[in-house]
Amino acid sequence: GDSVTQMEGPVTLSEEACLTINCTYTATGYPSLFWYVQYPGEGLQLLLKATKADDKGSNKGFEATYRKETTSFHLEKGSVQVSDSAVYFCALSPDSGAGSYQLTFGKGTKLSVIP
Amino acid sequence: EAGVAQSPRYKIIEKRQSVAFWCNPISGHATLYWYQQILGQGPKLLIQFQNNGVVDDSQLPKDRFSAERLKGVDSTLKIQPAKLEDSAVYLCASRPTGRHEQFFGPGTRLTVL
Numbered sequence: 001g002d003s004v005t006q007m008e009g010p011v012t013l014s015e016e017a018c019l020t021i022n023c024t025y026t027a028t029g030y031p032s033l034f035w036y037v038q039y040p041g042e043g044l045q046l047l048l049k050a051t052k053a054d055d056k057g058s059n060k061g062f063e064a065t066y067r068k069e070t071t072s073f074h075l076e077k078g079s080v081q082v083s084d085s086a087v088y089f090c091a092l093s094p095d096s097g098a099g100s101y102q103l104t105f106g107k108g109t110k111l112s113v114i115p
Numbered sequence: 116e117a118g119v120a121q122s123p124r125y126k127i128i129e130k131r132q133s134v135a136f137w138c139n140p141i142s143g144h145a146t147l148y149w150y151q152q153i154l155g156q157g158p159k160l161l162i163q164f165q166n167n168g169v170v171d172d173s174q175l176p177k178d179r180f181s182a183e184r185l186k187g188v189d190s191t192l193k194i195q196p197a198k199l200e201d202s203a204v205y206l207c208a209s210r211p212t213g214r215h216e217q218f219f220g221p222g223t224r225l226t227v228l
Contacts, residue, residue: 004157032215043119043206043219044158051215089157093215101146101215102171105157 002027006090006106013080013113021075021088021109023064029095033057033066033073034103036089044089047075080113087111117141119220121207127226133195136223140188140209146170148217149182149192150206158206164190197227 007022025031032051036044048057053068062077073090090106120139128134140147145166150158161180163170166187175182179198184190194201204224208217 034216036219041221043121043221044208046216046218049216091157101210101217102148102160102163103158103217105159107155107157 002031002092002094002104004090004092004104004106006088006109008107008109009087010110010112013111015082015113015115016079017113019075019077019080019084019111021090021111023073023075023090023106025071025073025090025092027071027092027094027104030068031092031094033064034091034093035062035064035073035075036091036105038087038089038108040086047088080111082113082115085111085113119207119209119218121205121220121223123223124221125224125226127228128197130199130227131196133193134197134225135191135193136205136207136225138190138192138207138220140190140207141211141218144209144211144218145187146210146212147184147190148208148210149190150208152204152206152222154203161192194225197225199227201225202227 003026034049035047037047048059050057050066056065087108087110089108091103147164149161152158162172164184182192204222206222207220210217
């Protein structure tokens with residue numbers, strides 16, 4: 001079945017440091033890929049998405065590129081802020097032909113940014 | 116546009132008691148999902164509705180969990196009787212037709228003592 005593997009946390013960075021959170025997936029065809037962010041005590045918010053190979057999703061300074069050849073969707077940000085402290089989840093939705101549109105999530109990576 | 120609403124936000128119960136959670140999806144979203152998120156893990160799908168019909172409940176522990184979505188809008192998830200291992204955040208999400216992304220509510224944090 002489908003699966004998502006993301007780097008173990010927690011990750012602690014100083015403000016203005018560069019961030020990379022690795023995410024790889026296993027799925028047939030061309031799934032849609034997502035990064036969701038969960039701030040303390042809140043639900044998940046969609047951060048960015050990519051629906052086909054080589055697409056780059058971007059939002060709030062975060063970027064991720066859909067790499068079919070390496071089945072990866074790594075999250076990057078050039079300069080993190082304290083307000084970016086949260087748990088980040090990589091997720092996939094099966095190829096449209098599968099019909100269910102169910103999300104499979106990674107285990108999450110907790111990011112803490114210190115001033 | 117209003118987001119997904121859930122209530123209550125927090126609930127503490129004793130084991131063997133029953134509990135119910137409510138969800139109101141984004142207006143016009145036909146598909147609704149309930150997830151269980153145990154501390155330190157990603158959300159796990161419990162049940163998926165399309166309008167008022169169940170699409171997938173294969174991961175719902177049906178001996179104690181039940182869910183309904185009458186009239187294809189609001190949904191309730193019930194646990195009866197609760198066990199200690201049911202302590203988790205219960206997330207509701209809805210999805211617009213033809214799109215892959217889901218929109219999540221704030222969740223209900225359940226503690227079973």
